[in-house]
Amino acid sequence: DQQVKQNSPSLSVQEGRISILNCDYTNSMFDYFLWYKKYPAEGPTFLISISSIKDKNEDGRFTVFLNKSAKHLSLHIVPSQPGDSAVYFCAVGGSQGNLIFGKGTKLSVKP
């Protein structure tokens, strides 16, 4: 059973608009959340993370929001750029020390 779900396999957004990628998790013991970006034939690149003691973390155009009661996190990219087109993976971690990844959402930003 999947512990981390990214329910949208793909998302298409116009350049300059906001991209919102969503992620749900099942275990309330998870306390560290990350987003990675992956281009085809390359390894994932770390984007941004958030600890369970916060509900928002911002880094430039990227903001991650955490709703612990709903076990939900989201990544906002604004404004979206064509270079943001990639697969975005949500990952969660806890006391066991290893990360669990979702299946990813493929973002396409159209000029």
Next chain:
Amino acid sequence: EADIYQTPRYLVIGTGKKITLECSQTMGHDKMYWYQQDPGMELHLIHYSYGVNSTEKGDLSSESTVSRIRTEHFPLTLESARPSHTSQYLCASSPQERGYQETQYFGPGTRLLVL
């Protein structure tokens, strides 16, 4: 940010061959990992290591083996490759100690095709 390298980037081999995928990192990270990932799927952890002489199996059963003789080096070996091993293999490292929140940094991956 970690500097982590994987070779080869692409590999096409025949069934039954023995292969070793190389992974090296220059940041002195204690923890290292191997993942397997197929298109549209999540990353599956197949091996990890807390440090020198430490190796653990991950969540996904794998016929591969790993070794950690030096901090910077974490090779993965398949004794007899099969078409079912065709996948992308990703190596990662993390500066955090066991039980702490960790950010993993990934290499570029090795795309393996077994004919």
